[in-house]
Amino acid sequence: MIKIGLTGGIGSGKTTVAQMFQDLQIPVFIADIEAKKILDDFKVASKVAETFGLNLTAEGLIHKPDLAAIVFKDDHALQNLNSIIHPRVHERFKKWFNEQDAPYIIYEAAIIFEKDRASDFYYTILVTAPEKVRIDRVMLRDHVSYEDVKSRMKAQWSESKKKKLADFIIENINLKQTQQQVKELHEKFLNISYK
Numbered sequence: 001m002i003k004i005g006l007t008g009g010i011g012s013g014k015t016t017v018a019q020m021f022q023d024l025q026i027p028v029f030i031a032d033i034e035a036k037k038i039l040d041d042f043k044v045a046s047k048v049a050e051t052f053g054l055n056l057t058a059e060g061l062i063h064k065p066d067l068a069a070i071v072f073k074d075d076h077a078l079q080n081l082n083s084i085i086h087p088r089v090h091e092r093f094k095k096w097f098n099e100q101d102a103p104y105i106i107y108e109a110a111i112i113f114e115k116d117r118a119s120d121f122y123y124t125i126l127v128t129a130p131e132k133v134r135i136d137r138v139m140l141r142d143h144v145s146y147e148d149v150k151s152r153m154k155a156q157w158s159e160s161k162k163k164k165l166a167d168f169i170i171e172n173i174n175l176k177q178t179q180q181q182v183k184e185l186h187e188k189f190l191n192i193s194y195k
């Protein structure tokens with residue numbers, strides 16, 4: 001079973017594109033969702049709270065906006081958090097992958113090239129959109145400020161740097177055109193996987 005890595009900067013539309021593959025019956029693993037679930041595990045939450053000097057909520061959870069305020073301003077803190085969460089996401093992915101039965105699967109993550117993980121995948125897809133469009137989308141979706149979005153973007157490489165490394169690029173501006181690009185890639189991946 002072929003593994004396809006799907007990535008893109010914040011607000012580029014990775015999840016929107018991932019959903020389009022899912023609509024074509026392709027299994028999708030969303031690393032961000034898994035990371036959030038892992039953070040809700042009491043043992044992990046306790047470790048993260050201790051590492052960053054945070055208090056857990058009454059339900060024993062991390063208050064995510066407090067954590068975001070720390071890690072999105074401090075690269076070292078973000079790396080520290082990733083070193084707690086990422087190995088666990090990887091474990092979950094391995095287990096999930098072995099349970100799938102499909103011609104190929106999609107692994108969606110905001111960071112693939114930045115982590116030197118492109119070689120884990122048969123192909124990589126980069127979803128792109130102009131920076132201003134991406135910022136507007138995230139401000140609208142998450143009700144956050146322009147500065148908040150910009151500071152989250154700092155941990156990610158520029159699109160031009162990632163474009164050089166990606167096998168395929170999906171320009172996500174018009175949803176109909178995005179869907180068409182997804183369909184074309186889907187056909188290509190099916191052909192490869194059935195060879």
Ligand SMILES: Nc1ncnc2c1ncn2[C@@H]1O[C@H](COP(=O)(O)OP(=O)(O)OP(=O)(O)O)[C@@H](O)[C@H]1O
Nearest residue numbers: 009010011012013014015016137141172173174175
């Ligand atoms: N082509 C498009 N036209 C209009 N709105 C779009 C388009 N693509 C995505 N959106 C909207 O923009 C927002 C961001 O898209 P999405 O969540 O898919 O991006 P993402 O890359 O997964 O973002 P993040 O990295 O922040 O999780 C969502 O509200 C989504 O509905």
